[in-house]
Amino acid sequence: MxxxxxxxxxxxxxxxxxxxxxxxxxxxxxxxxxxxxxxxxxxxxxxxxxxxxxxxxxxxxxxxxxxxxxxxxxxxxxxxxxxxxxxxxxxxxxxxxxxxxxxxxxxxxxxxxxxxxIEAVNSLDKTKQLILASKAGLDIPESLITNDRKQAIAFLQKLKGKSIIKPLAESEIFGTPENKYSISPKLLSKDFFRYFKRKKFLPSLIQEYLEKDIELRIFYLDSECYAMAIFSQLDEQTKVDYRNYNFKKPNRFVPYNLPKTILKSIQCFMEYAGLNTGSIDMIKTKSGRFVFLEVNPKGQYDMVSNPCNYFLEEKIALSLINKLN
The missing domain is CATH 3.40.50 (Rossmann fold)
Structure with a gap:
């Protein structure tokens, strides 16, 4: 059963x-x-x-x-x-x-x-993901986790270009009936910490911001990758993160063939992470870099399955059935 x-x-x-x-x-x-x-x-x-x-x-x-x-x-x-x-x-x-x-x-x-x-899921935070991804040969953004204003300023000066700030765990939306507050990836102004006077703050993940050609959502199942390209950079609302959905004018989703070297690195990363399934977020930059962002072991797969006709729901069912033998 x-x-x-x-x-x-x-x-x-x-x-x-x-x-x-x-x-x-x-x-x-x-x-x-x-x-x-x-x-x-x-x-x-x-x-x-x-x-x-x-x-x-x-x-x-x-x-x-x-x-x-x-x-x-x-x-x-x-x-x-x-x-x-x-x-x-x-x-x-x-x-x-x-x-x-x-x-x-x-x-x-x-x-x-x-x-x-579930044990692999509970032990896999964003920090560990980045370390394992790099070990597996995947490109990752230059990153810093800090709670110190001086450290953050020095890192932003080192990056020179744009940067992005993220929560260490999951994005979240808080609110009251009157107001909603979204804690999700946001562009970070180079002058932000000049006006932010507190010396310490809640530890946060700061990364280089990469100008993307396309955003990639990859569903991984038993060593197979099912990739979808998201043209989120064409809409200012979804440019930083496609999850800032534009329901009036949705992003275009199409199937995507990953290079073999990237496929092998993803397989290696998932083995290191102890996962046999998960939804992986990557981007392809305008310069041709394939950059790993994160994996959500429990991520949605119908949003990849339906636009790309991958029929992942049946594939998952067959995976479960095969494991009975």
């Missing part, structure tokens, strides 16, 4: 499950964000063995585990209820307890084959 760990409302999961139904394969879907509220779980441990059960299924019943999405525990019913009790103190405690439980869950699948191993 296949165990699918995902989240509510993930359309990509739904489409892949349609193919599993078509091929008449047994699976169980668990939305991790409501795992504790809507499923019966137990982990028995003694001197001789340990066994995890989920809804009467033992972990040994699952030959394959697909970690598709982790869900958002902070928006679960349990977490929302906790915000009315002791405010952030209880919420923080529940978050740590939830993380510890998920770790216990994942290490119990000692004999299962994984599509997107």
């Amino acid at each position: 296949i165990l699918i760990l995902t989240a509510h409302g993930d359309h990509s999961t739904d489409q892949t499950i349609d193919w599993l139904n078509y091929y008449n394969v047994q699976y169980q879907r668990i939305n991790i964000d409501d795992l504790l509220a809507n499923h019966t779980v137990a982990y028995s441990i003694d001197h001789n063995h340990s066994e995890f059960t989920i809804d009467q299924h033992q972990t040994s019943d699952f030959k394959v585990v697909w970690f598709r999405k982790s869900g958002v525990f902070r928006s679960s019913d349990l977490m929302l209820q906790s915000k009315n009790i002791l405010s952030d103190q209880l919420s923080s405690f529940l978050s740590f307890e939830y993380t510890a439980f998920i770790q216990a869950l994942t290490i119990s699948f000692t004999k299962a084959k994984w599509l997107c191993n």
Whole structure:
């Protein structure tokens, strides 16, 4: 049987499950964000063995585990209820307890084959990604992580050209009914830190800004790359980051053939990272450089599959089925 760990409302999961139904394969879907509220779980441990059960299924019943999405525990019913009790103190405690439980869950699948191993995902931050990508032979932007104003100014002077600033983890949108605040990649003015008077700030990732010819989204599955070119540089709204979507005038998406040397380096990088699937962001610069930006092991794949007719939903289903053998 296949165990699918995902989240509510993930359309990509739904489409892949349609193919599993078509091929008449047994699976169980668990939305991790409501795992504790809507499923019966137990982990028995003694001197001789340990066994995890989920809804009467033992972990040994699952030959394959697909970690598709982790869900958002902070928006679960349990977490929302906790915000009315002791405010952030209880919420923080529940978050740590939830993380510890998920770790216990994942290490119990000692004999299962994984599509997107959760332990590899949890250990792969942006810093490690850049180091592993460079080790694998991929070109990366010149980068600095710092919390110091002087260090940032010196780095910007060294770059001479444009630079970009990013969060170390994921982009996020915060807001109230009146206002929205986006923490995402932004162009950094060379004069920014002259007017920014604080000597210290939250550690941030500063990188050289590269003028791109095209932006590349590459879905990786079992050593195969499915690449799509995004002409985001033709629109000022999406020029820095295509995720600043222009819904009135969408970017053009087309299939793209990567050079063999880049394909080999990507395969090497994913092996170093311990991943057999993921969505990779790269750019091709106007000077012909192929530059690695990041990989999202749980990234969307239907946005590559549909425009390029890659039928990735079926390919993922077949990957899961093949791992049963």
